[in-house]
Amino acid sequence: MSIKGLGADVLSRDFPEIRELPLFREIEEAHFEALMRGAYLQTFPPQVELIREGDPSDFLHIVVEGMVEMFAAWNGRETVMETVSPVAAFIVAATVRDAPYLMSARTVLRSRIVLIPSQDVRNVFAADPAFARAVVTELAERYRGVVKHTKELKLRNSLERLANYLLRLQTLTGGAEEFDLPIEKRRLAAYLGMTPENLSRGLRSLEAHGVTNDGARIVIGSAEALRKLARPTPLIDDTSL
Amino acid sequence: MSIKGLGADVLSRDFPEIRELPLFREIEEAHFEALMRGAYLQTFPPQVELIREGDPSDFLHIVVEGMVEMFAAWNGRETVMETVSPVAAFIVAATVRDAPYLMSARTVLRSRIVLIPSQDVRNVFAADPAFARAVVTELAERYRGVVKHTKELKLRNSLERLANYLLRLQTLTGGAEEFDLPIEKRRLAAYLGMTPENLSRGLRSLEAHGVTNDGARIVIGSAEALRKLARPTPLIDDTSL
DNA sequence: AGGTCGGCTTGATAATTGTCAATCAAGGGC
DNA sequence: GCCCTTGATTGACAATTATCAAGCCGACCT
Incomplete structure (x- = not known):
């Protein structure tokens, strides 16, 4: 160094x-x-x-x-x-x-x-x-x-945290339908307060809500459907607030 | 008002x-x-x-x-x-x-x-x-x-959180062996990120570590034993840091 | 290309935590 | 004193989350 x-x-x-x-x-x-x-x-x-x-x-x-x-x-x-x-x-x-x-x-x-x-x-x-x-x-x-x-x-379970994280990420990328996770999954898991295994399973569960994942790639098939699960609120999810 | x-x-x-x-x-x-x-x-x-x-x-x-x-x-x-x-x-x-x-x-x-x-x-x-x-x-x-x-x-389970909370409280009361919880248990439970039921069970489990509880009253039988379970660290538990 | 490494995934299982329902106990108002 | 309300506790059960052990896959190296 x-x-x-x-x-x-x-x-x-x-x-x-x-x-x-x-x-x-x-x-x-x-x-x-x-x-x-x-x-x-x-x-x-x-x-x-x-x-x-x-x-x-x-x-x-x-x-x-x-x-x-x-x-x-x-x-x-x-x-x-x-x-x-x-x-x-x-x-x-x-x-x-x-x-x-x-x-x-x-x-x-x-x-x-x-x-x-x-x-x-x-x-x-x-x-x-x-x-x-x-x-x-x-x-x-x-x-x-x-x-x-x-x-x-304290208020959300791990699936809800993951869903909202993805929605926030989508907002940060200007609302694009497809984007990449900015950090490794094991780090993301630790950030979201869960194990890497559970993150995997979580992403799998989100397929039922229109989310596709391959490697770092995320595709939000229907922001509407994901939002229905995630129920984002500005008081937690608005990064500019 | x-x-x-x-x-x-x-x-x-x-x-x-x-x-x-x-x-x-x-x-x-x-x-x-x-x-x-x-x-x-x-x-x-x-x-x-x-x-x-x-x-x-x-x-x-x-x-x-x-x-x-x-x-x-x-x-x-x-x-x-x-x-x-x-x-x-x-x-x-x-x-x-x-x-x-x-x-x-x-x-x-x-x-x-x-x-x-x-x-x-x-x-x-x-x-x-x-x-x-x-x-x-x-x-x-x-x-x-x-x-x-x-x-x-993120780092402690509910029993560890409770044990450390009690130790912090003991420090605040000048190290007394007996003291009262300053807030209702259901509020304490919410603060510690657990349900009231789990707080009850947690206090019960702590009996094995020398803690007695009756109403709001807490008696720390052996701070040593409790500390062994709680493993407090200044970087979480020191309120003056 | 083969090998190796690290991270990711998956399934099986266990531990933790939450939910529901019932009961208990204490305090306040009448 | 006695109800009545509210919070605390307990047990049975369910959901969530973690752990453990394979196996997989892609990146990287030689």
């Missing part, structure tokens, strides 16, 4: 989308540069553990390329909490609170990650009201995301 | 702990007064629905007395997400994001609630960096709380 420390100009030239992230868009140029000066850009192969739950939060991480999976383990069991795709920051909460990570993170694909020292983030956070407000927005969004995930886990 | 609109002086005289909330402790006096001027204090009997999921967030709520339960429903099922005890604010995320509530709230006991118009909160939030920072801290804490709850749901 190659490690490069890069100055502000290099990072923002190569990845202007970092500056455009909601988190950084409004902050003062001087503060943004201060953050980027201390930042590193690293490239990781797949399956590398970036952070481990329980460790102190040394860096705010931003995925600029690839894919990262947030996961948690206890007593020999492991589950996927979330997958993060470019361009997005993760573990913002641990960073601003200066508290240990509650989740681990690993690369799923070869990934490029920007690492910003947590102390720098906290300094700018204290000095730049615009940044503080952006962090609030980010955190509130994340909070609402986890709340939705929890509601789904 | 009686409704009273109160000026800043009355509210802060009667409930100085509001000013002492982490959320308000650091903000400018003028801003605090502006918030309190528009605030209402209401007293509600038990079982009143204060907010309904999906509604726009008109008010930030603060429980100053009593107890409030946050819950969510879907497709005829209902679950408890959290219970809020004085003095604490709830639905901060929906308020600052100006987004619909994701959870409903109802009083469990007769409760006194301070209601602050969301627009006022957003105004002060934009004008007072100290308040913005406090909101960040609050939100980060809440976020981490939901993450822990989700980890518990």
